[in-house]
Amino acid sequence: MSWKIEPLVEGSIYFFRVLAENEWGIGLPAETPEPLKISEVPQPPGKVTVLDVTRNSVSLKWEKPDHDGGSRISHYEIEMQSKDSDKWTLCAQCKYLETTVTSLAQGEEYQFRVIAVNSKGKSDSRLLANPVVVKDLVIEPDIRPKLTQYSVQVEGRWMKASFTNVIETVFTVLGLTEDCKYDFRIIARNAAGSISKPSESTGSITAKDEVDPPKCEVESVYSQVVIINAGETFTLEAAVQGKPIPTVQWFKSEALVENSARAEIMNSDFKAKLVVKDVIRVDGGQYTLLLTNVAGAKTVTFNVRVLDRPGPSQGPLTVSNVTCDKCSLSWLTPRADGRPAPKVVWTKDGQAIKETTRLNVSRTASSTILAIKEATRVDSGKYKITATNSIGEKVAEIGVIILDKPGPVTGPIKIEEVSSNYVNLAWEPPAYTGGCQINNYIVEKLKWSKMDGPLTERAQIEVTSSYTMLVIDNVNRFDTGKYVLTLENLSGQKSAFINVRVLDSPSAPENFEVKDIKRDSVSLSWEPPMIDGGAKVTHYIVEKRDTTRLAFTSVSNNCVRNSMKIDDLTEGGIYYFRVKAVNELGVGLPAETTEPIKVSQAPLPPGKVTVVDVTRDSVSLAWEKPDHDGGSKITSYTVEMQTKGDEKWSVCTEIKALEATIGGLTTGEEYAFRITAVNDKGNSEPKPLADPVIVKDITIEPIIDLMFNTYSVKAGHDLKIDVPFRGRPEPEVAWKKDGANSSKITIKDATREDFGKYEITLTNAVGKKSATIAVIILDKPGAPSAIKVDEVSADNISLSWDAPLYDGGCQIN
DSSP: OEEEEOOOOTTOEEEEEEEEEETTEEEEEEEOSSOEEOOOOOOOOOOEEEEEEOSSOEEEEEOOOSOOTTSOOOEEEEEEEETTOOOOEEEEEESSSEEEEOSOOTTOEEEEEEEEEETTEEOOOEEOSSOEEOOOOOOOOOOOOOEEEEEEEETTTTEEOOOSOBOSSOOOOOOOOTTOEEOEEEEEEETTOOBOOOOOOOOOEEOOOOOEEEEEEOOGGGGSOEEEETTSOEEEEEEEEEESOOEEEEEETTEEOOOOSSEEEOOOSSEEEEEEOSOOGGGOEEEEEEEEETTEEEEEEEEEEEEOOOOOOOOOOEEEOOOSSOOEEEOOOOBOOOSSOOEEEEEETTEEOOOOSSEEEEEOSSBEEEEESSOOGGGOEEEEEEEEOSSOEEEEEEEEOOOOOOOOOEEEEEEEEEOSSOEEEEEEOOSOOSSSOOOEEEEEEEEEEETTBOOOTTEEEEEOSSOEEEEESSOOGGGOEEEEEEEEETTEEEEEEEEEOOOSSOOOOEEEEEEEEOSSOEEEEEEOOSOOTTSOOOEEEEEEEETTOSSOEEEEEEEOSSEEEEOSOOTTOEEEEEEEEEETTEEEEEEEOSSOEEOOOOOOOOOOEEEEEEOSSOEEEEEOOOSOOTTSOOOEEEEEEEETTOOOOEEEEEESSSEEEEOSOOTTOEEEEEEEEEETTEEOOOEEOSSOEEOOOOOEEEEEOOSOSEEEEETTSOEEOOOOEEEESOOEEEEEETTEEEOOSEESSOOGGGOEEEEEEEEOSSOEEEEEEEEEEEOOOOOOEEEEEEEEOSSOEEEEEEOOSOOTTSOOO
8 A cells, every 4th residue: 555645845854654544543653764854966066166276285165056955965075187087086075165175286287076965865066167277376475463362360369260262352251259259351462472451450340140039920811710612722821020030830730731732832031821722621720830040939820611512421332122201221241041040151262251350240140241341452352152051051152343443554664755745655454453444544744844944964853652852963053943843644734843042153144235336435234143143143243355365354343233334445446245243152154245346336427528420310429538437447338319399318329439420310300419428337427418419411612631732653553542522412523634534543554644634623512622633653764856966076976865755754864
């Protein structure tokens, strides 16, 4: 037989038991021998980062898995792989979120991965993003002397009262003599061993306890009998006072009342409270509240009356002699008759019945009676009556079935399947059915849980048929809380609550956040820790860390508020912040900013905004950078416009440059513009254009911007003449050479024929503009002409000629 139980709470620990039920009641249970935890393997750890590297070690840190599989992470395994190897080897195991891997080879490159392990197995691995080369990091030395110890002294002949290093600014002096007077003073010592002057004396203090006998205030309603119906709940409570705080006990009659499924004692330091649920008739009577301390005792009585129907009549009964106005009720008894009077012997299962206070045999003249008081299942069986006289013997058999609750199912209970939210159980029917057929089984759950989180792996649970016990060894602050015992079957569910307070340093403060960021300061806020360690939080320690450093530095060691503004930070610097709560037992866990905080703010507005150009449907704008970027780089500029007569500003573009052209505007419409600078902290105040702009075409007479008016090029080379010009509307361009029209702008493979004067003419609706450009082709000169003989003699001749028509673009030398 089997049953699947769902849904179950992931991570919870359960016991299960099965009870058989017939028409006469519910039998004894069969239970699972060990507690069963509903869980699975965890998810992989979070991001893995490198904390430090030396010549032979690497320090790693990682984040918790997003989900622990419903079972607490027992430890983490760190594996490494060298650069030239495909094999991963286990190099470390630890319970915390950081470790140092040692004995590495200097200069070698390693890869690392981290695996989370719980009671169900190992997670997938989380790989370090980049391999690490093992070598020493160089870090500038940083020395921060600090006070390392306080010494507490007692006056008389001043004696040392503290024999351990007192690090905090709170200390409890023990071992004083009652009613003696003492003075105290404090001396500070730093890491260098230097000792301060003593503080001023506290003045005379007498060591003695304050005592006040217990007192109690009860509401007037309890001066009368508390009347309650069966099945309802009643509460008895009283206000409690006294020094030291009195011990509170509840008694019913003379019996001590203890916590149970129905009776819940909810006492506190200043209130005594007893709650009884689902009351029955035995819950009626007198209750006594006893308060005791060293100064005396105080008692208060409460009277409770439970209204209920009468109990059932005892049976079973046989109805006989029924008439119209009466009937007889009796036990069925076997009859024995004979002459002479027979001797009657009763046996059960072949054994003679021995009379006891519970079993009694009697007879009348005509019958014999076997009376069984308070019958149990062992009284079931075959009974034989033997009547004997001198004439003969007669035997009669009677089968007796004791209708009772069935026996326990035949165990052990088998666990066939377990998942994160259900379990399959199987068992065999009970050996004893209670005298009739089993018509169903009741599956019960027993669960210990903690209201504010899962039970610790250190929790041990013991269960018997009548009680259960939860044992936690080596408790810490996280074991503080409200524990719940839940019993559940088909008939319903019952819970009991126990509050546990563990004395320890506090847990981390709650809701730690950065409220405001300026260019050189931040404002932090937080809420008190959920677990105060059983003692009042006296103050907080606030620390900061620049991302360029590995260690935190103190900002304040005695912050008594839940907020703080940190000034004098480096503009544009990136920091982590954390805060720790302190009580008389020590410094608690830190709450840290999860992401680095950049100290910056929104930028100042952009500089002067000017109009670069205007057309019939667009406006081009330019602006200057802000005087200050707020400590964070400008990421973009937002250009907004506003149509005349409209109060709404609309975004027309976002751009990284210092100029923009806004198109799609309406001709003749008047627009105002403004520019906003944006960085990662937000938007600056907008910078407006000084005057609105009317969108229309601007007419400009053609303008020629000649860089040179003469160009030279060697024959056979190319010449490109670029002439910058302006004008609106855009002018038409015409070229002429030596007075004749020409479309040549680029001259390829120049020859002497390309020599001459070129004229460019620009024409638009506003006007006309011309410019002349001389082009010189550098080439060999032409042939001289008109050569003639001027004079001839016996030993010489004189010649003359005309210069060539083309000098090659330069003077003939």
